[in-house]
Amino acid sequence: MTHTPLHARPRTHPHTPARGTPARSTHKAWRLLTPWLFLLAPLALLITFTYAPIANMVAYSFTDWDGVSPELHYTGAGNYTEIFTREDLFQVFWVSGYYLAASVIQIVAALYFATILSFNIRFRNFFKGVLFFPSLVNGVAIGFVFLYFFQDRGTFDTVLGLFGYHTDHAWLGTPTSANVSLAGVSIWRYLGMNFVLFLGAIQSIPGELYEAAELDGAGRWHQFRYIILPGIKPVLTLTVILSVSGSLSAFEIPYIMTGGATGTETFVIQTVKLAFQFNKTGLASAAAVVLLLIILLVTWVQRRLVPDDRVDLV
Amino acid sequence: MTRRAVARALVYLSLIAATLIVLLPLGVVLLTSLKTENETANGGGALTLPHDLLNFHNYVTAFQDGGMLRAFGNTAFILVVSVGGTVLIGSMTAYAIDRFTFRFRKLVIALFLVAALVPGVTTQVATFQIVHSLGMFDTRWAPIALYMGTDIVSIYIFLQFVRSIPISLDEAARLDGANAFTIYRKIIFPLLKPAIATVVIVKGIAVYNDFYIPFLYMPSQDLGVISTSLFRFKGPYAAHWETISAGAVLVILPTLIVFLALQKYIYNGFMRGATR
Numbered sequence: 226m227t228h229t230p231l232h233a234r235p236r237t238h239p240h241t242p243a244r245g246t247p248a249r250s251t252h253k254a255w256r257l258l259t260p261w262l263f264l265l266a267p268l269a270l271l272i273t274f275t276y277a278p279i280a281n282m283v284a285y286s287f288t289d290w291d292g293v294s295p296e297l298h299y300t301g302a303g304n305y306t307e308i309f310t311r312e313d314l315f316q317v318f319w320v321s322g323y324y325l326a327a328s329v330i331q332i333v334a335a336l337y338f339a340t341i342l343s344f345n346i347r348f349r350n351f352f353k354g355v356l357f358f359p360s361l362v363n364g365v366a367i368g369f370v371f372l373y374f375f376q377d378r379g380t381f382d383t384v385l386g387l388f389g390y391h392t393d394h395a396w397l398g399t400p401t402s403a404n405v406s407l408a409g410v411s412i413w414r415y416l417g418m419n420f421v422l423f424l425g426a427i428q429s430i431p432g433e434l435y436e437a438a439e440l441d442g443a444g445r446w447h448q449f450r451y452i453i454l455p456g457i458k459p460v461l462t463l464t465v466i467l468s469v470s471g472s473l474s475a476f477e478i479p480y481i482m483t484g485g486a487t488g489t490e491t492f493v494i495q496t497v498k499l500a501f502q503f504n505k506t507g508l509a510s511a512a513a514v515v516l517l518l519i520i521l522l523v524t525w526v527q528r529r530l531v532p533d534d535r536v537d538l539v
Numbered sequence: 540m541t542r543r544a545v546a547r548a549l550v551y552l553s554l555i556a557a558t559l560i561v562l563l564p565l566g567v568v569l570l571t572s573l574k575t576e577n578e579t580a581n582g583g584g585a586l587t588l589p590h591d592l593l594n595f596h597n598y599v600t601a602f603q604d605g606g607m608l609r610a611f612g613n614t615a616f617i618l619v620v621s622v623g624g625t626v627l628i629g630s631m632t633a634y635a636i637d638r639f640t641f642r643f644r645k646l647v648i649a650l651f652l653v654a655a656l657v658p659g660v661t662t663q664v665a666t667f668q669i670v671h672s673l674g675m676f677d678t679r680w681a682p683i684a685l686y687m688g689t690d691i692v693s694i695y696i697f698l699q700f701v702r703s704i705p706i707s708l709d710e711a712a713r714l715d716g717a718n719a720f721t722i723y724r725k726i727i728f729p730l731l732k733p734a735i736a737t738v739v740i741v742k743g744i745a746v747y748n749d750f751y752i753p754f755l756y757m758p759s760q761d762l763g764v765i766s767t768s769l770f771r772f773k774g775p776y777a778a779h780w781e782t783i784s785a786g787a788v789l790v791i792l793p794t795l796i797v798f799l800a801l802q803k804y805i806y807n808g809f810m811r812g813a814t815r
Contacts, residue, residue: 261641264631274669275688282662338557354798355557363766369769373585378585380563380585477751513664513665520656
């Protein structure tokens, strides 16, 4: 987690041609070519599977292409108006709200557990492992585990019964409770990932800071507020972006568990269905462009609010 | 003093509650996987113990009828090729970007950087058309190409490590007459071992668990990887929770073993991978 600022090191490049020597032209050409030989495969893959799709997607989004036939017609902004005016298509944005709310809970809980487990706690490694393990588990397996968990008279009902709360509620049966259940599953699944990130960031804060604070009589809360929170700010903001884009692009858990039934269809489920079941490639592309723009916008706003100089490659 | 004790008790209580929440659903599935058809059908409560704790019948059914052997084979093939490719591609890119000055270097960096902002799920509709036109649809090469082609995180991890290798090593080798490829192969690549371990772990787990890409690009039954094969359990075994549970446990178990064996590296790997 300890980043050294990447741009800090003064760099001398060994490959600047030595001046004064008679340059043999083949040798020089070879030298100019060398970096490109290394970059050939990576750039080819990058362009083929990232940039070409983006360009095509934008182009498709203005057409009524079905993805199969050679015929396609230019429809202007028609697909975009459809997305924002057809209520059944727009509905998926509201579903994202459940996942957004879930990620707030998830971040707060992860922060709590990371903080307490960075102090001295018995069985620390056991608790760390337990909290982190779900983020390594296969999504399909998690989907099945929780389908069983939420069944009528299943595990969840049985556990509630132990606490004297009897219900014959179909957890995945109504839109609200189904979405809340699914969002709960994604908290269960992703909490550990945030937790580990926070934990790493907290551990990279020098220990003397706590000692000094303790001498000054600062309690745990003050240590958290004035040492930990500022210390992990970069990771925290990164987590916020990842959570927003994750909430908007929720797919696996709802698709596996409900297939998008009972009002649990998310943006990505809808796009996949439009493109691959209903052959509406044009409309699906427009939807994907909208999603991409929202995510880029969120990232941009976040960068403006919290400028973070450490994220650049150079 | 007492307030401290209460706070401490509450902290432990919250940890125990979290542990239960994490382990209960997994534990119940493990129990269910050992039950007989009758035991699950009677709805005798999810928390009861199976009569025979060593009843592995469901595992046999899941493994054979669910085609799990083939699924593990397909997953292993895709995993090895795409993780190997990611390591090669990532390290080569990092070497070229860090050790050379060339025209358009900044542009190349920007291309990789901007690509990191584009979430893969959003471009899948158009990517599908490209994969299709390259004739890779419904072959193992579709996921392999996609996993290798878009992994900016691993490039970033390699870049950080290449930077930490002193340039004087390159220069010394160059004086001995080594060219760029020899330097990459004999000096840089071997010194990247910790980075390679990180990338192998993070990428390996991501590929093992991925559902979206194999689901879209390899619909054929016999190309099923573990995610898609397990997903297919939903139809034929819809009411047979004991078989589905056994399938889920079969898929989770390798992850658990790897996690317990490599805990330390996995934590480090994920922290490096996710913070970029």
